[in-house]
Amino acid sequence: AAMAEGPQLKRKRQEEEEAAAGAGPHGGAAADISPFPLAELRLRKVLRESARDKAVFLHGEVTTASGEGRDAVIILEKTxxxxxxxxxxxxxxxxxxxxxxxxxxxxxxxxxxxxxxEIKATVVFPATQKHLQKYLRQEVFLVRESWQDYRDITLPFIQQQALSLQWVYNILEKKAEAERIIHENPDPCNGFVLLPDFKWNQNQVRLLLLAL
Amino acid sequence: AAMAEGPQLKRKRQEEEEAAAGAGPHGGAAADISPFPLAELRLRKVLRESARDKAVFLHGEVTTASGEGRDAVIILEKTxxxxxxxxxxxxxxxxxxxxxxxxxxxxxxxxxxxxxxEIKATVVFPATQKHLQKYLRQEVFLVRESWQDYRDITLPFIQQQALSLQWVYNILEKKAEAERIIHENPDPCNGFVLLPDFKWNQNQVRLLLLAL
Structure with missing residues (x-):
């Protein structure tokens, strides 16, 4: 992945991404639940596939009402x-x-x-370049890393690559997934919210929980 | 698994199993290709399931024409x-x-x-106790083994647990899968037969071959 992006360019791109998602900070497009136009998707690339997991990661494009092409990531997984x-x-x-x-x-x-x-379909729309990068098949390397390496190289890279946390604010502010909350501790200091993880398929006995 | 079976009992059981499979040594029921009566299967037990692989291993029972119940193993795997x-x-x-x-x-x-x-269904019918044992979820252990241990404990156990090789003779004698043979070297000493492995799903690019 490219790491040569300056901080100004980065901020500009973040603003664009937030505008594309129809959400300023803490805004949230959570109320809009019109179904994603799956049948109108143009397939651009198979990002990754796993024959063992019976899953496929797709990069697709959808034309918006304004006639503009927007990227989407579609993950299909057999249940x-x-x-x-x-x-x-x-x-x-x-x-x-x-x-x-x-x-x-x-x-x-x-x-x-x-x-x-049944097939489980996960849609990321609109998707940013970071999402496309995230789901692309990656080569894996084993690296020996000192704490200086972590501080000077790895951490800045992670921070630069971080995806928007809008979905977390949506949960905390009850703008999305409010009906899925299993337990809530309202303590202002140690409070937390517990809900089923996104990756859980709702049929398995093993329950994945997300604590925020 | 029980290891306390004497050699006489073992031979007797092998004969029973071969009779159940409708095949003496090198006999082969390969010609009988009437479809397995899947809809008449009574489910006795889920032997194993893998949520990650999207596969399930079933122990079922089918009543034969003579009114007798016969065991079957059915493996279902999403493609x-x-x-x-x-x-x-x-x-x-x-x-x-x-x-x-x-x-x-x-x-x-x-x-x-x-x-x-599409779902891939693999049927073992009639199935022996060894087949049921083979597909049952097993606990896994890591064991440090000397060559004496291998010779005195492991090898006799493997030999005792071995499944019938009738399917191999069927291939070599062209009684089954003859149309699937990809290459054959008829040399009496170094000859071999090459055909797609059973586990290959015929859609994947990676081809599993079996050399006999």
């Missing part, structure tokens, strides 16, 4: 099987195709009805 | 997204449900038509 629906899946498939058979082993392709084949 | 079908998926979904929205982030449940939501 885990739900134990209580497995039997239904075996009985209600629309088609079963034999792929191969050998001795006691055989493989099939099974085509389930829509209600049994 | 990876195919790049060339992703755009179709975004346009042809049957339903799109908003789950949450906060700032520029939102999540949806998307319900694709059957032809775009």
């Amino acid at each position: 885990p099987f739900q134990e209580e629906k497995v039997l239904e899946l075996l009985k209600k498939h629309t088609k079963l195709e034999l792929q191969m058979h050998n001795d006691i082993y055989s493989t099939y392709h099974l085509y389930p009805p829509p209600e049994l084949s | 990876p997204f195919q790049e060339e079908k992703v755009l179709e998926l975004l346009k042809k979904h049957t339903k799109l449900e908003l789950q949450m929205h906060n700032d520029i982030y939102s999540t949806y449940h998307l319900y694709p038509p059957p032809e775009l939501s």
Whole structure:
């Protein structure tokens, strides 16, 4: 990722990004819940895919009312099987195709009805260059880092790359996800808010919580 | 797993298993390709599930023509997204449900038509106790093993637990998967047969090959 951006340029870009998101600091476009126009998306690039996780990260573009193209990140992930629906899946498939058979082993392709084949779609819109960068397949390196390296190189880079925290203010100010709050401690000093994490698929037994 | 089985009992059980599979040594039930009666399966137990891999391993039972219950292992695994079908998926979904929205982030449940939501089903039928054991969730241990330990403890256990190699003879004798063979070297000494592995989903670019 490019690190050669001056502080002035950085501030300018942040302002642009906030304007693009339709939100000044603590503003929040949380009230606007018109569904994202998925069918009108133009696919620009597959940022990353994971055959093991059955997930794909897409860079797409949508034309706004003003005729302008805006970037979006779409993450598609197949959902885990739900134990209580497995039997239904075996009985209600629309088609079963034999792929191969050998001795006691055989493989099939099974085509389930829509209600049994949910996909989780996560949309980031409008997406900034930082979002596109975040979801792009990255090479991984192992680095030995002194605390000076952390202070002088890593920390400034992290701060420069930080994404907007608007979504956190939306939760704290009850402008978004208010109905998802599980517990709230209103103490002015040690207070916190607890709610299910974004990444949790609402079907798994294991619950991911986010404490703010 | 129980290791206290005597050699006589072991041979007897192997014969039973081979009879159950409808195959003596080198016999092979490969010609019988009537589809497995998936809709008639009674679910006995979920052997294992992996939320990350989107896979589930089932122990089921099917009643044969003679009225007898027979064990089966069914492995269901959602298939990876195919790049060339992703755009179709975004346009042809049957339903799109908003789950949450906060700032520029939102999540949806998307319900694709059957032809775009393939599941790979692997069937082991009839399954032996060894198959049920193989797919059951196992605790994992890290063990320091000397070569004596390997020879005296591990190797006898592996040999005792070995599954039937009937499927290998079926391939070598062209009784099954003959149409899947990619390359064959008929040399009587160094000859081999190359074909796509069972675990390969036929859509991925990475090809798993099996050399016999």
